[in-house]
Structure formats: C-alpha cells, structure tokens
Amino acid sequence: MLTIVKIGGNIIDDKDKLTSFLKCFAALEGKKILVHGGGKIATDIGLKLGVQPNYAEGRRITDSTTLDLVTMVYGGLINKNVVAALQSEGCNAIGLTGADGNLIKAGKRAVVNIDYGFVGDVETGGVNTGVLDTLLKADLVPVFAALTYDSQQGGLLNTNADTIARILAMSMAGQEEVRLVYCFEKDGVLNEDQSVIPCIRPADLERLKANGVIKEGMIPKLVNACEAVEAGVKKVVIGNAMNFEDIIKGVSGTEIV
Amino acid sequence: MLTIVKIGGNIIDDKDKLTSFLKCFAALEGKKILVHGGGKIATDIGLKLGVQPNYAEGRRITDSTTLDLVTMVYGGLINKNVVAALQSEGCNAIGLTGADGNLIKAGKRAVVNIDYGFVGDVETGGVNTGVLDTLLKADLVPVFAALTYDSQQGGLLNTNADTIARILAMSMAGQEEVRLVYCFEKDGVLNEDQSVIPCIRPADLERLKANGVIKEGMIPKLVNACEAVEAGVKKVVIGNAMNFEDIIKGVSGTEIV
Numbered sequence A, B: 001m002l003t004i005v006k007i008g009g010n011i012i013d014d015k016d017k018l019t020s021f022l023k024c025f026a027a028l029e030g031k032k033i034l035v036h037g038g039g040k041i042a043t044d045i046g047l048k049l050g051v052q053p054n055y056a057e058g059r060r061i062t063d064s065t066t067l068d069l070v071t072m073v074y075g076g077l078i079n080k081n082v083v084a085a086l087q088s089e090g091c092n093a094i095g096l097t098g099a100d101g102n103l104i105k106a107g108k109r110a111v112v113n114i115d116y117g118f119v120g121d122v123e124t125g126g127v128n129t130g131v132l133d134t135l136l137k138a139d140l141v142p143v144f145a146a147l148t149y150d151s152q153q154g155g156l157l158n159t160n161a162d163t164i165a166r167i168l169a170m171s172m173a174g175q176e177e178v179r180l181v182y183c184f185e186k187d188g189v190l191n192e193d194q195s196v197i198p199c200i201r202p203a204d205l206e207r208l209k210a211n212g213v214i215k216e217g218m219i220p221k222l223v224n225a226c227e228a229v230e231a232g233v234k235k236v237v238i239g240n241a242m243n244f245e246d247i248i249k250g251v252s253g254t255e256i257v
Helices: A009-013 A015-027 A041-048 A064-088 A129-137 A161-172 A202-210 A218-230 A241-249 B009-013 B015-027 B041-048 B064-088 B129-137 B161-172 B202-210 B218-230 B241-249
Strands: A002-007 A031-036 A093-096 A104-108 A120-127 A141-145 A147-150 A156-158 A178-184 A235-240 A254-256 B002-007 B031-036 B093-096 B104-108 B120-127 B141-145 B147-150 B156-158 B178-184 B235-240 B254-256
Touching (some): A002 A015, A002 A161, A002 A241, A009 A015, A009 A178, A015 A064, A015 A241, A031 A129, A031 A161, A041 A064, A064 A093, A064 A141, A064 A147, A064 A156, A064 B156, A093 B093, A104 A161, A120 A147, A120 A161, A129 A141, A129 A161, A141 A161, A147 B064, A161 A178, A178 A218, A178 A241, A202 A218, A218 A235, A218 A254, A235 A241, B002 B015, B002 B161, B002 B241, B009 B015, B009 B178, B015 B064, B031 B064, B031 B129, B041 B064, B064 B141, B064 B147, B064 B156, B104 B161, B120 B147, B120 B161, B129 B141, B129 B161, B161 B178, B161 B218, B178 B241, B202 B218, B218 B235, B218 B254, B235 B241
Parallel strands (some): A002 A031, A002 A178, A104 A147, A178 A235, B002 B031, B002 B178, B031 B141, B093 B141, B104 B147, B178 B235
Antiparallel strands (some): A104 A120, A147 A156, A235 A254, B104 B120, B147 B156
16 A cells, blocks of 8 residues: 655644654555645745745746746755654655656646746656656655656646645556545535535535535645546545544545545 | 766856756766755855855854755755756756765764854765665666755754765775766866876875865865775766766876775
C-alpha cells in the first residue's frame, strides 16, 4: 500500500499545526509520498520583493517573476524545511519538484482568453514511475513541492498541488494499491449543518454540486478525488490535517470510493 | 569513475556562462555529482527583503533570517533552475540538500569568539553513501546546494560548497575512483606572472603559501584539494568553468595529485 498525502497552504502557514501533522505523517508505516501547497508565505515574501499577486478568475497568474518567487518559496524554503522536520522525526524524506529526476512533466497551459503564464497541466503519462519506484524502494519518502517540469520548453511550471497528488496516485495505481489523502483545515466534505459527509461516490458528485452542498474550492478537490477513484486509486479521503491518525484509521474525514 | 564538480558563485551569477557550463557538464559521461555555491543573488534578494549581510573575518554570519534566505535561494531558486536546465540537456538531475535523503549530516559550528550562527561543519562519516549510491546507480545526477542537515538539533545549516564537494569525494573514494573538479573564474592556480601552475603536490602547499603564490581565497580551496588527495581521491583539478571540456581531457587547470 502506497499512501499519498496532500497538505494545503493553511497547514503550511501554521507552524504548530504543521509540526503536529508532520509528526503523525512521519509515524505512518509503509510507502508514502507527501505533496504540499504553498500558503500565504509566498505572497508575503513576494510583496516584500515587489511582486504583486495577480489573479484571473480566482487563479494566480504566474509571470516569470512569480515563477522565481514560487520556486524559491515552495521548492526551497517550505520544501526543505518540511524535509528537515521529517528527518528530525526519523522519516527519510527527499524534497522534489517535477524537474528532479524528470519526475513530473507538464505542458504549459494554452492561452484561452487568459494567459496564466508559467502554469503547467499534468497528464498521467507525465509521471516517471520508474524513478519514483526506485526512491520508494530505497525507503525514501518523496516530498513534492507543487512545481512541474515543462517538457516542451524546459524550465519549471507552477502546478496545482491537488492535481499533482491525484496524478501521482493515478500513475502509481497501475503497480500497487494506492490511498490518496487530501488534508486541509476542515473535517471533511460538510453538509449544510456542518456535519461531515462520511462517504461520497463519484456518481453523487453532480447532485451534490446541483443542490449547493459542494461549492467553490471543494468542487475541484472532489473532482480530483472522483477522477482518482475512477482511475483505479483504491481510496481517497478528504479530511482535517489535525485528524491525520483518525483519517488513516478510517474514522475521520470523507471517503470517496 | 565518479566525477564530482563544484561550481562557484561567479558562474551562478552569469547566466550565459552557467548555461554554457551546464551544457558541457550534461555531456560528461559516467557517474557525476554537481555541487553549487550561492552567488550574489542571495545578497541581492536579501537586501530587498531587508536582510543585511553580516560578515566576521570575511565569512558570512548565518542568523535564522539569513538561513531562510539561503534555503530559498540556494535550495530553491538556484538549485531547481540548475536541475531544470540540466534536464533540458537530457541529464537526469536531482536537486538536493544535505537534509534530503539524510545525505549530509553536519554539526553546528561551535562558538569560539565568533558565533557564525547556522553554519555547519561536515565530517566524512556524515555522508549517507548508501543513498547516494542508490541515486547514482539509478542514473540520477545529484545536484547539491550548499546546505547540510543539523544532526544534533535538526534543521538546515549553511555550509561551504568547496567543503561539501571534498567531503562527498572523500566519502565515495572508499568504493570507487573519484575525480574532484573545482570550477571557478580563473584558469587554475596562477603563478605571479598569471601563468597556470599545471601540477601541485600536497607537499608543495606550505612552500607556495610561504612565498605568497597562494593567498586569500585560494588557500582554503587548495587545502580542501590536498586533503581530498591525501584521503584517496584519485585526482583533484582546479580550473576555469569555461574550460570544462579541457579540464576533463586533462589539458587545462591545475592538477593536485
């Protein structure tokens, strides 16, 4: 069993929560991969450097200055500190981007009305499962920053961390049982009364969207989750990073099966 | 034969020279490792972020803000762009710090008169040759930023890149023939008439220091080189990054044997 865990920016931004999560992640047995998002720190450092955040339809536009910023912050500051923290918990982490080991190739997003700049879209075939397998078999724990390699133009591309986690899970599902865990600041997918929906089938997705239970940022997360399950990933769970042990035990979060 | 190459900050700072060097490095056959220094870019970005460079006896003091800065710039911006550039030349690079894969453990430098802060001193036994060997056998090309893992306190430490290259070379010399190449902006160790000294034996070192041929920054570089040769590294060459092919052919640079 391979467990792939994605942690969101809200956890990255909160030092105590991050430390607590990493301790639990380090203790998880078996093969595992961590994918982390960015958090507010890139925006904060960017503003100090005179890089104004630029959004179109709620998504960040990555010009070359912003690409340098996220390469520094996601690929350097956050990634290497997460790796060092895991090492201090006895977990042999290795920090990576998609360029390292040619691990995740992407294509620069085509301009349709909006030019998102250096943003990469990944495909299942873009994952170098051979190198990933070598690392896992050597008992290393890959920790991915959300950056991919531009297979056409060379260079790095900014890529959604949820998508990277899904693509890694789908790519590895061909050779072993994969469990994908999306950790964020809520306890799972919530009903209108804030109770956790324990289980969602991909077939439920359209209904939940139509009746407004699932909205905004939860929609792409669930679309990713459903796509992963439909492509052979054994189980996807969406839950609170602070409940990681319970998520692993199967007693917390929303399962997509 | 394993070739370990260190490139200095002057090459990192010059985009054209860096591109040209990386093309030659990518073309080098056999197992290889690249170690890179920092360059002025960390200072430039630091000044924009309000981080004042702080030196004592010519060496940078690394407080926690400076450690974050070099983690971003060395471990993120420079390292990942070097990796992406090598990938575009068909070289399967993997960017690393000493924390990744528990590869290079160091001890925080003890305070004797001056507190250098988060600066690490490495020992031969601190290199995880098993993981390094796994990466090399998988045809990956490790690219190291000059950061190590603090084995006592956890966290990252800023470490001299020349020293990292030497320690890697000495550690791997036990299991295979190792060649260590220090690339910088000069054609080698120069006589007073600026001609290149083609060959230096460790026994010559004291004399060359005493008569002033070797001075300033060249002294620690040559001390590293001599120490490596004395510890079983087959050959050390100091030369110009722009002459990399000729250095490899043995017709450029200063050999320490």
